[in-house]
Amino acid sequence: MSKNFIKIAERINILPLQMSLIRQPELFGKRTFRSDSYASPHLQMTDIWVRYNAYDNLQKDQDKFNDVHDSVWYPEASAIPQIRPIVNWLMSHVEGERLGGILITKIPPGGRIESHVDSGWHAEYYEKYYIPIQNDEGAIFGFEDGVIEPSLGEVYWFSNRRPHWVINNSKRDRIALIICIRSHKENICLGQ
Numbered sequence: 001m002s003k004n005f006i007k008i009a010e011r012i013n014i015l016p017l018q019m020s021l022i023r024q025p026e027l028f029g030k031r032t033f034r035s036d037s038y039a040s041p042h043l044q045m046t047d048i049w050v051r052y053n054a055y056d057n058l059q060k061d062q063d064k065f066n067d068v069h070d071s072v073w074y075p076e077a078s079a080i081p082q083i084r085p086i087v088n089w090l091m092s093h094v095e096g097e098r099l100g101g102i103l104i105t106k107i108p109p110g111g112r113i114e115s116h117v118d119s120g121w122h123a124e125y126y127e128k129y130y131i132p133i134q135n136d137e138g139a140i141f142g143f144e145d146g147v148i149e150p151s152l153g154e155v156y157w158f159s160n161r162r163p164h165w166v167i168n169n170s171k172r173d174r175i176a177l178i179i180c181i182r183s184h185k186e187n188i189c190l191g192q
């Protein structure tokens with residue numbers, strides 16, 4: 001059993017969200033902060049920012065954007081209300097007390113995210129949950145002690161404080177929903 005990821009649910013219904021995203025491809029890639037740096041491991045990704053530190057704060061002080069903050073819903077969230085039941089269910093499922101960032105990421109066929117560790121206040125404060133929205137065979141989420149080759153409907157907790165990477169060797173985009181939650185227990189880190 002991996003110390004870096006655990007399947008925590010299966011057979012949740014992601015199809016309404018999947019359909020909503022297919023109908024609104026223009027939502028991807030509006031905010032490029034994560035992939036702007038040439039050195040970023042997220043260079044090949046196009047994202048939908050659903051919830052995070054208020055975007056105005058990025059213009060005010062980019063260096064402090066990932067520091068302590070309250071997440072807010074972005075305008076994109078209102079275009080995909082199908083995400084709300086998933087988030088509400090997950091908050092309950094993991095005894096969530098504080099909802100952090102929510103991101104939908106897209107990696108094209110042949111694309112990859114190089115191995116990296118996420119850092120900063122937000123990365124360390126919240127637990128991370130991964131829900132595949134479109135993931136054909138050949139698209140994998142890798143860790144030092146195993147890989148996630150998910151089926152749709154599954155939900156995973158994972159540690160972004162250990163090296164992780166993504167390879168999309170499938171013929172379609174790999175689309176993933178990432179939800180960040182601080183849970184009730186002081187240290188709920190499932191991998192320890």
Ligand SMILES: [Fe+2]
Pocket residue numbers: 116117118160164
């Ligand atoms: Fe990461």
